[in-house]
Amino acid sequence: MTAAKINSFVSTLSAPPIPSVIAWGREYNGAMGSLIDLSQAVPGYPTHPDMLRLLGETAAQQALTGYGPIEGEPLLRQTYAAHVSEVYGAKIAASNIHITAGCNQAFMCTAIALAGPGDTVALTNPFYFNHDTTLSMLGIGRRLVDCDPVGGFLPDLGSAEAALAAGAKMLAVVTPNNPTGAVYPPDLLHALFTLCRKYGAWLVVDETYRDFLAEDHGRPHTLLSEQGWEETLVLLYSFSKSFCIPGHRLGAITAGPQLITEVAKVMDNMQICAPRSAQIAVASALPILSGWRAGNRLEIARRAEALKQAVSELPGWEIAALGAYFAFIRHPMANRSSSEVAEKLARERGVICIPGAYFGEGQEQYLRFAFANVDAASIGLLPDRLR
Structure with a gap:
C-alpha cells in the first residue's frame, strides 16, 4: 500500500512562528515577575x-x-x-x-x-x-x-x-x-x-x-x-x-x-x-x-521612547531600527543563535520575542520586539530582565 502524500510546498514549511515562541513562555516560572509578551503584534490597550x-x-x-x-x-x-x-x-x-x-x-x-x-x-x-x-x-x-x-x-x-x-x-x-x-x-x-x-x-x-x-x-x-x-x-x-x-x-x-x-x-x-x-x-x-486613533498613535510613541531608554541601559544591546509597532534589536551574544537567545529569554527571564532568523538570511544577531504590545511601565522592566 502506498501512503498518500501531503503537498510538499506546505509540508516543508516550518510550524507557525508565534505559537512556537509562546510555548517557550509557558515554561517560565514567574521568578522575575509577570510575563512580558513582545511576540505577536496585538494592540496593547482595549478596544474603544x-x-x-x-x-x-x-x-x-x-x-x-x-x-x-x-x-x-x-x-x-x-x-x-x-x-x-x-x-x-x-x-x-x-x-x-x-x-x-x-x-x-x-x-x-x-x-x-x-x-x-x-x-x-x-x-x-x-x-x-x-x-x-x-x-x-x-x-x-x-x-x-x-x-x-x-x-x-x-x-x-x-x-x-x-x-x-x-x-x-x-x-x-x-x-x-x-x-x-x-x-x-x-x-x-x-x-x-x-x-x-x-x-x-x-x-x-x-x-x-x-x-x-x-x-x-x-x-x-x-x-x-x-x-x-x-x-x-x-x-x-x-x-x-x-x-x-x-x-x-x-x-x-x-x-x-x-x-x-x-x-x-x-x-x-x-x-x-x-x-x-x-x-x-x-x-x-x-x-x-479618528481622535481616539490619534491618541493611540501618541501612546505607541511613548512606548517607543520607553524602549529606547530601556535599551540604552543595557551594554552591548542596540536598537538597529524602530518604528510603529516594532524594534529590531541586536543582542550581544555573538556565539548564540537568535533562537537560542529568544528561547532563554522566554523560559528564564519571562520576555517573549521573535528570533531574527525567522525573518530571513543573516539575521541571527537580532530579535524582534513588538513593543506596542505592552505599556511603558512593563517596558521599563526590561533592563533587569535582559542584563
Missing part, C-alpha cells in the same frame, strides 16, 4: 467602547448573516476610499478598493492574482515571514533585496533593481516595516515605484502600520498621485491594529479596477466575502474614532 457597541449592533442584524458582495460592503469601500483620498491627497474611488479578511489574506489574494507557480517575487531581507511562507506554499520563487543594518534596514536600490532585472514579477515591501520598524521615506518608495515601472513589475506596499507613523511625518508617500499608478502599484492595509479588532479579520487592497476584478476571482474561491458585520461597524467607526 463605541467600536464594541457597533460590532454588537451589526452582529445582531439579520440582513448581514448572508453572503455579501465579494469585493466588500459598498459602504466600507466608499468610506475607506474617501479616507485613503484624504490621507494621500489623491482621488480614490470605491472601485479601487477590495475588502479582505485581514491583511495576510490581502497579500495572498494579490500574490495569486499577480504571480503563478515558477514566477519570482522580490522580498526585502529581513522580510515579514507570512509573506515568505505564502509564496512558498504557492510555488512562487523568492528573491531577496538587501537591507543595510547601518542605514536602518532600508532596502538597497541596487539590490532591488537586480531582483527586478532578473525577472521578479513584483516587489513586496512593508512600511512601517515588520519586523524592523523601519519607516521608508517617500523618496525611497518613489524610487522603488520607478524601478518597478521600468521593469514592468508590480510594487506591493503593505501599510498595516500606517496609522502609527509619527505625528509630524506627513503623507506616507505620493504614489497615488502618479499618472497611471494603477498599472504598477498595490497598497495593502489592515483595520486590526488601528481599531483593536484583530479577531474580526478585516483588511483592504487599494489597486486599479482591473486588478480588483482579478482579486475578486481569487477571493470568491478563498472566502467569498470578508466578515460583513465587522465591515459595516468599521465603516461607521472610521470617522467617529
Whole structure:
C-alpha cells in the first residue's frame, strides 16, 4: 500500500512562528515577575467602547448573516476610499478598493492574482515571514533585496533593481516595516515605484502600520498621485491594529479596477466575502474614532521612547531600527543563535520575542520586539530582565 502524500510546498514549511515562541513562555516560572509578551503584534490597550457597541449592533442584524458582495460592503469601500483620498491627497474611488479578511489574506489574494507557480517575487531581507511562507506554499520563487543594518534596514536600490532585472514579477515591501520598524521615506518608495515601472513589475506596499507613523511625518508617500499608478502599484492595509479588532479579520487592497476584478476571482474561491458585520461597524467607526486613533498613535510613541531608554541601559544591546509597532534589536551574544537567545529569554527571564532568523538570511544577531504590545511601565522592566 502506498501512503498518500501531503503537498510538499506546505509540508516543508516550518510550524507557525508565534505559537512556537509562546510555548517557550509557558515554561517560565514567574521568578522575575509577570510575563512580558513582545511576540505577536496585538494592540496593547482595549478596544474603544463605541467600536464594541457597533460590532454588537451589526452582529445582531439579520440582513448581514448572508453572503455579501465579494469585493466588500459598498459602504466600507466608499468610506475607506474617501479616507485613503484624504490621507494621500489623491482621488480614490470605491472601485479601487477590495475588502479582505485581514491583511495576510490581502497579500495572498494579490500574490495569486499577480504571480503563478515558477514566477519570482522580490522580498526585502529581513522580510515579514507570512509573506515568505505564502509564496512558498504557492510555488512562487523568492528573491531577496538587501537591507543595510547601518542605514536602518532600508532596502538597497541596487539590490532591488537586480531582483527586478532578473525577472521578479513584483516587489513586496512593508512600511512601517515588520519586523524592523523601519519607516521608508517617500523618496525611497518613489524610487522603488520607478524601478518597478521600468521593469514592468508590480510594487506591493503593505501599510498595516500606517496609522502609527509619527505625528509630524506627513503623507506616507505620493504614489497615488502618479499618472497611471494603477498599472504598477498595490497598497495593502489592515483595520486590526488601528481599531483593536484583530479577531474580526478585516483588511483592504487599494489597486486599479482591473486588478480588483482579478482579486475578486481569487477571493470568491478563498472566502467569498470578508466578515460583513465587522465591515459595516468599521465603516461607521472610521470617522467617529479618528481622535481616539490619534491618541493611540501618541501612546505607541511613548512606548517607543520607553524602549529606547530601556535599551540604552543595557551594554552591548542596540536598537538597529524602530518604528510603529516594532524594534529590531541586536543582542550581544555573538556565539548564540537568535533562537537560542529568544528561547532563554522566554523560559528564564519571562520576555517573549521573535528570533531574527525567522525573518530571513543573516539575521541571527537580532530579535524582534513588538513593543506596542505592552505599556511603558512593563517596558521599563526590561533592563533587569535582559542584563
